[in-house]
Amino acid sequence: MHSTTTLSADTDMQAGANELIPSVAVDRVIAQRNSGIEMFMQGIKALQEAQKLLAAAAGCDGFSGLAQLVESGLRGSRSAKGDEAIRRSICLHADRDIWQRLMEDTGMLTLMSAAQKKQWSTELYSDNCPEISLDNVLATFRQLNASKAETFEQGVIDVFRNLSWDYKTNNPRYLGKRIIIDGVLDNFQGKWYSVRSYGQERINDLARPFWLLDGKTVPDFRVSEGVQLSDFNSVGEVLTCDYFTLRVFKKGSAHITFTRPDLVDRVNDIIARHYPGALPPAV
Numbered sequence: 280m281h282s283t284t285t286l287s288a289d290t291d292m293q294a295g296a297n298e299l300i301p302s303v304a305v306d307r308v309i310a311q312r313n314s315g316i317e318m319f320m321q322g323i324k325a326l327q328e329a330q331k332l333l334a335a336a337a338g339c340d341g342f343s344g345l346a347q348l349v350e351s352g353l354r355g356s357r358s359a360k361g362d363e364a365i366r367r368s369i370c371l372h373a374d375r376d377i378w379q380r381l382m383e384d385t386g387m388l389t390l391m392s393a394a395q396k397k398q399w400s401t402e403l404y405s406d407n408c409p410e411i412s413l414d415n416v417l418a419t420f421r422q423l424n425a426s427k428a429e430t431f432e433q434g435v436i437d438v439f440r441n442l443s444w445d446y447k448t449n450n451p452r453y454l455g456k457r458i459i460i461d462g463v464l465d466n467f468q469g470k471w472y473s474v475r476s477y478g479q480e481r482i483n484d485l486a487r488p489f490w491l492l493d494g495k496t497v498p499d500f501r502v503s504e505g506v507q508l509s510d511f512n513s514v515g516e517v518l519t520c521d522y523f524t525l526r527v528f529k530k531g532s533a534h535i536t537f538t539r540p541d542l543v544d545r546v547n548d549i550i551a552r553h554y555p556g557a558l559p560p561a562v
Contacts, residue, residue, distance in 0.1 A: 337376030344372055374411045375403050387423050389500045392434030393480030431491055434484030435546055436553050453547045456537055463533040472514055479505025489522040492545045
């Protein structure tokens, strides 16, 4: 026969009363305490394993934000709707990192223009981020592959459309031997300078079609012309790239001189397709 240890005690001795604390089943309390701690440690171990798996899926060294997700989950309502909200939160958090990895590993980010990357990022960090599944991944990359030609052309069109016509060097009808791009540098009170991310992206957008038209693989965006310029970071000095030279100035502009006129002509053909009548008729 199992016996349960109970405790009781007299209280309020100052008042001289003989009130009793209700009996407490100590064995049961200790068993609950031990089971709770054991389950907690099992949960921590399971979360650590989940963290490793999600980091591996995203191709990262770690998976950040798990503590906040757990805290949010513990605060959530104990219902089917609450459980689904918790699941959606962890899926969004994990899937964004995984989509980013897939876009980098497949080279799609290298082909996308700055505007397209911005649009992709907006969708990725919205509540409409597509959930990672085989069907969704295949459908997304089929669509991206089908529009590769438009993707690489869009970058140079964006650069051309955003050129400032205040510079006589820039021709509103086509790319000449040289162009000037504004807003490439950040100037910190004239003491030091850095290449903006926006500036890097525009340089990459300009270079991308030259690589493809030359029949070569576009360099990964992490070692692109924009990154080279950022690493070079010498105001007034000339950086020589594969298809043009670059010189940036303190006011933030970049002067670009093309070194492959044959490819410039082919890029101008792309511009003419997007803006019929932009180029003067051939003589």
